[in-house]
Amino acid sequence: MVEIVVENLYFKYPEASDYVLKNINLRIGEGESVAILGENGAGKTTLAKNLNGLLKPVEGSVKIDGVDTRSLSVAKMARRIGFVNHNPEHQFFAETVEDEVRFGLRNFGFPEEEIERSVQEALGSFGLEEYRRKNPFQLSGGEKKRLAIASIMVWHPEALIIDEPTIGMDYAQRLNIQGILRNLVSENRSIIVITHDVDFAANICRRAIVLSRGEIIGDGVLRKLLSDRELVERASLKKPFLVELEEELGLSGLEENFDGLSSILTRFFQKCRS
Amino acid sequence: MSNINLRVEEGEALLITGPSGCGKSTLARILMGLIPHSYPGELEGEAYVFGMNVKETPVSRIATCCGMVFQNPENQLFTFSVEDDVAFGPENLALPPDEINRRIDEALRLVGIEHLRHSSPNNLSGGEQQKAAIASILAMQPSLIVFDEPTSMLDPSSSASLIQRIFDLKKSIEETGRRTTIIIVEHRIDLLLKHISRMVVVSDGSIILDGDPMRVLEESFKRSIPINIPPPLQIYFRIKDRCGLKNPPGTVKELIASLGVGE
Numbered sequence: 001m002v003e004i005v006v007e008n009l010y011f012k013y014p015e016a017s018d019y020v021l022k023n024i025n026l027r028i029g030e031g032e033s034v035a036i037l038g039e040n041g042a043g044k045t046t047l048a049k050n051l052n053g054l055l056k057p058v059e060g061s062v063k064i065d066g067v068d069t070r071s072l073s074v075a076k077m078a079r080r081i082g083f084v085n086h087n088p089e090h091q092f093f094a095e096t097v098e099d100e101v102r103f104g105l106r107n108f109g110f111p112e113e114e115i116e117r118s119v120q121e122a123l124g125s126f127g128l129e130e131y132r133r134k135n136p137f138q139l140s141g142g143e144k145k146r147l148a149i150a151s152i153m154v155w156h157p158e159a160l161i162i163d164e165p166t167i168g169m170d171y172a173q174r175l176n177i178q179g180i181l182r183n184l185v186s187e188n189r190s191i192i193v194i195t196h197d198v199d200f201a202a203n204i205c206r207r208a209i210v211l212s213r214g215e216i217i218g219d220g221v222l223r224k225l226l227s228d229r230e231l232v233e234r235a236s237l238k239k240p241f242l243v244e245l246e247e248e249l250g251l252s253g254l255e256e257n258f259d260g261l262s263s264i265l266t267r268f269f270q271k272c273r274s
Numbered sequence: 275m276s277n278i279n280l281r282v283e284e285g286e287a288l289l290i291t292g293p294s295g296c297g298k299s300t301l302a303r304i305l306m307g308l309i310p311h312s313y314p315g316e317l318e319g320e321a322y323v324f325g326m327n328v329k330e331t332p333v334s335r336i337a338t339c340c341g342m343v344f345q346n347p348e349n350q351l352f353t354f355s356v357e358d359d360v361a362f363g364p365e366n367l368a369l370p371p372d373e374i375n376r377r378i379d380e381a382l383r384l385v386g387i388e389h390l391r392h393s394s395p396n397n398l399s400g401g402e403q404q405k406a407a408i409a410s411i412l413a414m415q416p417s418l419i420v421f422d423e424p425t426s427m428l429d430p431s432s433s434a435s436l437i438q439r440i441f442d443l444k445k446s447i448e449e450t451g452r453r454t455t456i457i458i459v460e461h462r463i464d465l466l467l468k469h470i471s472r473m474v475v476v477s478d479g480s481i482i483l484d485g486d487p488m489r490v491l492e493e494s495f496k497r498s499i500p501i502n503i504p505p506p507l508q509i510y511f512r513i514k515d516r517c518g519l520k521n522p523p524g525t526v527k528e529l530i531a532s533l534g535v536g537e
Binding site (some may be wrong): 013016038039040041044045086087089139140141142143164167168169170171172173174196198199233235236237238241244245248249 | 292293294295296298299345346348397398399400401402405423426427428429430431432433461500501502503505506526527529530
């Protein structure tokens with residue numbers, strides 16, 4: 001499994017005068033589930049692309065299992081750290097949905113038999129079976145997003161960075177993606193989710209890194225961070241529904257692990273009885 | 275899509291929602307004439323926008339009074355600066371330069387990206403691109419604006435403030451005697467509930483519910499239609515009869531207050 005260590009990272013795009021990321025220090029360990037949150041333009045996607053070597057630091061370093069990303073090829077890192085782009089169209093180039101899912105496996109030299117089995121499995125898991133011979137660009141927004149995720153998850157990377165996974169997803173699909181990501185967490189894979197959907201993040205990630213204007217302004221237990229009114233406002237976020245509900249019901253002492261609505265109501269009724 | 279029958283009145287604020295892949299964006303493209311003119315496929319029946327038959331009217335003609343904000347802002351931005359992108363529509367309407375400048379200022383202010391005026395759209399984040407795409411349509415001041423998931427890439431605070439500003443703009447235009455019709459395709463229903471007058475649910479290419487938003491939501495809840503019903507309303511629909519609740523809550527605070535519990 002993968003360990004990512006970022007030290008004193010500064011990054012700016014070529015020809016830009018301002019740094020997009022400033023003095024970023026963090027460590028993401030094996031099997032961690034982390035949400036990267038922050039306002040539009042805070043640098044979330046830029047940070048994510050530095051974590052898997054798609055972008056290289058201008059100053060400081062990003063190390064994957066102790067090796068500087070400057071000395072690793074993108075192809076090598078992609079096998080271990082999958083990256084799902086926020087715009088699925090940036091990822092597509094095959095002519096059919098099944099070829100899109102097949103592409104990564106072929107590139108990594110998986111045996112043909114395993115490729116077909118994995119493609120079948122991925123199409124089923126993401127509800128794409130009926131579109132297998134369709135052109136990816138003819139899918140709806142939500143279907144494209146599912147295809148983008150399926151085409152990365154099909155080779156079971158050790159860590160997954162997923163940028164805005166819930167865009168275009170309806171309720172049932174959000175639950176489906178949520179379930180898939182939770183399974184990955186239970187398999188001790190690292191999950192890094194970049195999202196504005198705090199309810200979705202709260203259901204998957206124990207930890208949050210909150211960015212504002214290129215700097216980390218919060219790093220810790222997601223539920224605790226998102227109970228901090230000042231931090232939430234500064235990063236243009238909102239509290240997850242269940243955190244808000246807990247607070248309104250006067251249930252103090254937020255637990256680190258996310259529990260559902262029924263647990264909150266049970267605690268509330270226990271409190272009323274006592 | 276099959277057998278769609280829909281009439282949207284001038285000045286309405288309509289939300290179209292439904293499961294992903296159900297045909298929401300297709301319906302939006304038909305209203306703009308992009309289908310059948312720019313997308314391959316078969317279109318039976320008729321669609322009229324301000325009396326224009328979309329099959330017989332060039333998209334360029336429809337675009338003089340109708341604007342569409344696409345789901346993917348990159349499909350909409352094509353110049354080298356945000357300012358040029360926002361100016362493109364008003365320039366094509368042959369407006370005088372002073373008026374074009376005034377509209378650029380206003381549109382950038384409305385979406386909160388005045389500081390990005392001279393930036394290249396390619397260097398913007400997803401959310402900033404989405405705001406630029408919205409500004410480029412608002413600058414044309416169309417009589418009908420179709421938004422296809424306009425807040426999908428925006429942070430919660432920007433989403434809420436943008437939706438508020440869009441409806442403030444609608445109101446201020448109406449105060450001058452003009453009417454603006456807004457059709458929004460969205461999964462994030464919570465943002466729009468206080469602004470819309472009507473809600474349509476599309477499923478498997480057909481309209482399955484159409485009417486008052488709260489009734490449509492309750493029916494969707496009863497029929498387990500997979501749309502994003504705001505969590506306070508899910509609780510409300512579940513317990514309202516048992517607990518004798520009368521008014522649907524807009525927020526968690528209102529839900530707790532209506533239950534008479536909390537601190």
